[in-house]
Amino acid sequence: MYKIVEKKVLSETVKLMKIKALLVAKKAQAGQFIILRIDESGERIPLTIADYDRKQGTITIIFMEVGKTTKQLGTLNVGDSLLNFAGPLGAPSEIKNYGTVVCIGGGVGIAPLYPIVKALKEKGNYVISILGARNESLLMLEKEIKSFSDELYIATDDGSKGQKGFVSDVLQQLIDEKREIGMVMAIGPVIMMKVVSDLTRKYGIKTLVSLNPIMVDGTGMCGGCRVSVGGETKFACVDGPEFDGHLVDFDNLMLRNRRFICEEEESCKLAGV
Amino acid sequence: MTVRKTKHEMPEQKPKDRIKNFKEVPYGYDEKTAIEEAKRCLQCKDRPCVIGCPVEIDIPGFIKHISEGDFDKAVEVLKTKTSLPAVCGRVCPYENQCEGECTLLKIGEPVAIGRLERFLADYEKNKGVKIPKKGKPTGKKVAVVGSGPAGLTCAGDLAKMGHAVTVFEALHAPAGVLMYGIPEFRLPKKIVEAEVDYIKKLGVDIKYDIVVGKTITVDELLHDYDAVFIGTGAGLPRWLNVPGENLDGVYSANEFLTRVNMMKAYKFPEYDTPIKIGKVVATFGAGNVAMDSARTALRLGAEKSYIIYRRSEKEMPARDEEIGHAKEEGVIFKLLTNPKRFIGDDKGLLTQVECIKMKLGEPDDSGRRRPIPIPNSEKKIDIETAIIAIGQSPNPLIPKTVKGLKIGKWGNIDTDEDGRTSIPGIFAGGDIATGAATVILAMGAGKRAARAIDKYVKSKK
Numbered sequence: 001m002y003k004i005v006e007k008k009v010l011s012e013t014v015k016l017m018k019i020k021a022l023l024v025a026k027k028a029q030a031g032q033f034i035i036l037r038i039d040e041s042g043e044r045i046p047l048t049i050a051d052y053d054r055k056q057g058t059i060t061i062i063f064m065e066v067g068k069t070t071k072q073l074g075t076l077n078v079g080d081s082l083l084n085f086a087g088p089l090g091a092p093s094e095i096k097n098y099g100t101v102v103c104i105g106g107g108v109g110i111a112p113l114y115p116i117v118k119a120l121k122e123k124g125n126y127v128i129s130i131l132g133a134r135n136e137s138l139l140m141l142e143k144e145i146k147s148f149s150d151e152l153y154i155a156t157d158d159g160s161k162g163q164k165g166f167v168s169d170v171l172q173q174l175i176d177e178k179r180e181i182g183m184v185m186a187i188g189p190v191i192m193m194k195v196v197s198d199l200t201r202k203y204g205i206k207t208l209v210s211l212n213p214i215m216v217d218g219t220g221m222c223g224g225c226r227v228s229v230g231g232e233t234k235f236a237c238v239d240g241p242e243f244d245g246h247l248v249d250f251d252n253l254m255l256r257n258r259r260f261i262c263e264e265e266e267s268c269k270l271a272g273v
Numbered sequence: 274m275t276v277r278k279t280k281h282e283m284p285e286q287k288p289k290d291r292i293k294n295f296k297e298v299p300y301g302y303d304e305k306t307a308i309e310e311a312k313r314c315l316q317c318k319d320r321p322c323v324i325g326c327p328v329e330i331d332i333p334g335f336i337k338h339i340s341e342g343d344f345d346k347a348v349e350v351l352k353t354k355t356s357l358p359a360v361c362g363r364v365c366p367y368e369n370q371c372e373g374e375c376t377l378l379k380i381g382e383p384v385a386i387g388r389l390e391r392f393l394a395d396y397e398k399n400k401g402v403k404i405p406k407k408g409k410p411t412g413k414k415v416a417v418v419g420s421g422p423a424g425l426t427c428a429g430d431l432a433k434m435g436h437a438v439t440v441f442e443a444l445h446a447p448a449g450v451l452m453y454g455i456p457e458f459r460l461p462k463k464i465v466e467a468e469v470d471y472i473k474k475l476g477v478d479i480k481y482d483i484v485v486g487k488t489i490t491v492d493e494l495l496h497d498y499d500a501v502f503i504g505t506g507a508g509l510p511r512w513l514n515v516p517g518e519n520l521d522g523v524y525s526a527n528e529f530l531t532r533v534n535m536m537k538a539y540k541f542p543e544y545d546t547p548i549k550i551g552k553v554v555a556t557f558g559a560g561n562v563a564m565d566s567a568r569t570a571l572r573l574g575a576e577k578s579y580i581i582y583r584r585s586e587k588e589m590p591a592r593d594e595e596i597g598h599a600k601e602e603g604v605i606f607k608l609l610t611n612p613k614r615f616i617g618d619d620k621g622l623l624t625q626v627e628c629i630k631m632k633l634g635e636p637d638d639s640g641r642r643r644p645i646p647i648p649n650s651e652k653k654i655d656i657e658t659a660i661i662a663i664g665q666s667p668n669p670l671i672p673k674t675v676k677g678l679k680i681g682k683w684g685n686i687d688t689d690e691d692g693r694t695s696i697p698g699i700f701a702g703g704d705i706a707t708g709a710a711t712v713i714l715a716m717g718a719g720k721r722a723a724r725a726i727d728k729y730v731k732s733k734k
């Protein structure tokens with residue numbers, strides 16, 4: 001059992017939890033994730049390691065309540081426990097000095113971006129962060145990310161904070177200003193990662209994205225998480241979750257992520273969440 | 274006295290009933306039938322059946338006790354060689370092993386060795402399993418990676434020898450393929466749990482959620498333990514590598530079976546993990562995994578469940594019993610048929626598979642006749658779900674993360690007969706060493722490795 005030792009409500013649908021998981025905390029690195037199961041009848045769901053504390057032996061997760069499991073998770077409190085918590089899974093981010101990096105986080109993708117921003121800054125990069133969300137209330141971790149960024153931009157769909165528009169608009173401006181960009185890291189909704197990758201491809205800027213396909217085991221056994229990268233089939237749980245954005249077949253990922261939509265809705269309805 | 278030429282029938286659920294539930298298909302022998310069947314055995318002096326068994330169970334020995342009605346003695350004999358008799362009695366491909374060598378084959382059917390084994394295991398279970406005496410504690414610690422049949426057997430034997438054993442399992446449930454792969458209707462999970470419980474009662478500690486290579490490395494284990502056994506299985510699914518294989522509706526057999534068995538998707542929404550199959554399901558391949566998938570699809574409500582296989586019936590690698598059960602249940606076999614591509618609608622949903630007819634040519638490396646496509650014989654078949662069950666490769670996670678470990682041609686860990694790898698103190702066995710094989714071979718490997726590990730840790734200061 002893995003105890004919840006801290007809980008914060010970041011917005012109406014986004015929550016942060018610190019979970020006691022000694023072994024995972026010992027090994028966790030930026031870019032990796034965990035798979036948890038709340039109880040005996042629960043589903044295994046993957047969540048990014050948003051932060052870790054090796055001394056306290058805790059892992060921070062930040063999740064958006066989108067379906068049965070994440071909503072149920074949101075109702076748990078400090079002192080409650082999760083039945084299963086396995087990790088750290090996936091390959092860590094390739095953290096090195098690229099010169100100037102642009103880190104783009106969209107929606108709940110801001111959470112997994114945070115440890116990467118931190119690690120890239122610590123490696124001596126000049127970090128430009130761009131955070132985007134539908135509106136101000138969905139923005140998170142702004143302060144934390146700012147403290148590790150040399151520049152921070154914000155874009156909201158409705159203009160309630162920062163620039164009105166998309167994160168890709170901000171990136172376009174940076175490119176138009178002829179800023180030297182060594183690497184772009186983009187994490188967020190699939191469509192956002194696709195738009196960013198399409199943009200940087202035109203300029204030949206290296207771009208990494210972190211993919212979120214449906215997973216089951218997280219050990220490379222089931223192949224449910226497979227994604228098409230450069231025409232090859234890769235398993236996101238062991239080969240990823242980060243891949244070269246210019247090679248990813250985003251359309252296929254979007255379609256595969258809709259696989260169980262009807263069942264998930266049914267599950268939520270029955271659970272009354 | 275004349276010997277009855279056929280095995281005693283084992284009663285089972287009727288096909289039309291059983292395709293509506295996940296309950297075990299055969300009911301097993303009662304005591305009377307078991308004794309009668311045991312009496313068929315000729316007690317051959319040269320014991321050909323024993324030679325056919327990979328773990329050399331004293332078959333005439335335990336059968337003799339059954340024929341005398343002394344089931345307790347029979348269990349004792351059986352258990353000196355196998356720690357998972359309830360499992361082997363159900364899933365062992367005995368027709369090619371012990372029963373395949375039985376002298377009675379000369380006049381008819383062999384002695385039903387598998388069914389008798391299963392009978393004994395169930396008899397013991399109902400009576401309450403006796404926990405054998407453990408050896409004196411040796412003060413040695415062994416780590417076992419993976420809780421499949423290889424790991425469990427190795428762990429159980431080491432514990433009996435008095436070593437302190439910890440098993441590290443990546444998933445949240447034990448027993449590997451026995452839990453996530455082989456379906457409930459063939460191997461009830463209660464039986465698997467009871468076997469695991471037995472191993473635990475021997476003093477083995479099982480830790481879940483530990484992905485060795487990620488959560489903890491083999492090197493770290495080797496530092497904290499006197500030896501490490503790796504039994505991580507052949508978990509990597511193989512693909513057909515044809516266009517459209519990533520469409521919505523195409524599963525690997527591993528994903529399909531894991532969702533249904535381990536995550537209990539057949540009880541959705543009581544259990545949270547969903548599965549969706551539609552009306553027509555096609556399973557590609559013809560081994561045990563394929564039969565399990567095609568039969569599972571029927572139980573989930575598929576109206577049509579196809580097995581699509583590129584060779585003929587004779588080459589199908591599944592156990593005869595599984596093929597027979599699949600046919601009885603109405604699985605439709607499309608043989609000498611090979612998929613060329615999967616076709617989806619504008620939303621990316623699988624709707625069809627295009628197949629080509631095959632004919633058999635000369636034998637290939639595997640000794641089976643090579644299938645050759647017949648030109649211009651393409652045909653499209655309407656399907657909503659495809660399950661790819663054409664084999665698994667060794668799980669690459671550990672081979673990739675242990676420096677200096679010698680790896681074989683197929684990504685398997687290289688070992689000698691007793692499971693020694695190229696690194697002293699690291700042993701391996703089961704599917705990770707041999708590639709996808711059988712439960713009994715994995716068990717045998719676990720047993721031999723346990724003996725080698727015992728020797729190794731005792732020789733260490």
Ligand SMILES: Cc1cc2nc3c(=O)[nH]c(=O)nc-3n(C[C@H](O)[C@H](O)[C@H](O)COP(=O)(O)OP(=O)(O)OC[C@H]3O[C@@H](n4cnc5c(N)ncnc54)[C@H](O)[C@@H]3O)c2cc1C
Nearest residue numbers: 045046047048063064067068069070212213214215257264
């Ligand atoms: C490597 C990785 C890291 C992730 N990190 C985060 C994170 O840090 N924060 C966060 O909020 N979300 C993250 N996700 C997504 C998160 O796993 C899903 O939102 C969650 O599984 C939904 O479960 P549910 O039961 O609440 O919703 P459901 O009702 O099951 O599904 C809602 C939506 O989530 C998708 N989904 C369902 N099951 C899975 C699954 N097993 N894996 C992935 N997606 C699924 C569905 O396609 C659907 O669109 C990550 C996903 C991956 C693969």
Ligand SMILES: Cc1cc2nc3c(=O)[nH]c(=O)nc-3n(C[C@H](O)[C@H](O)[C@H](O)COP(=O)(O)OP(=O)(O)OC[C@H]3O[C@@H](n4cnc5c(N)ncnc54)[C@H](O)[C@@H]3O)c2cc1C
Nearest residue numbers: 419421422423443449450454485506703704710711712715
């Ligand atoms: C659907 C199906 C049906 C089958 N039917 C039959 C049959 O009828 N008869 C028969 O004899 N054989 C059958 N087999 C084959 C048989 O199940 C296998 O040969 C046998 O289970 C192999 O045992 P193992 O212990 O080597 O590995 P597995 O059973 O694969 O167990 C490996 C274990 O290691 C764990 N693991 C993997 N990587 C790690 C890691 N890095 N860290 C920690 N743990 C890890 C896995 O989660 C798993 O629990 C079938 C297989 C399948 C898939």
Ligand code: SF4
Nearest residue numbers: 326361365367370371
């Ligand atoms: S373990 Fe398998 S091969 Fe050996 S006697 Fe039992 S059924 Fe036969």
Ligand code: SF4
Nearest residue numbers: 314315317322375376
């Ligand atoms: S070969 Fe057949 S008949 Fe002979 S001892 Fe073995 S089981 Fe009995």
Ligand code: FES
Nearest residue numbers: 218220222223237
């Ligand atoms: S989640 Fe099963 S292989 Fe990646």
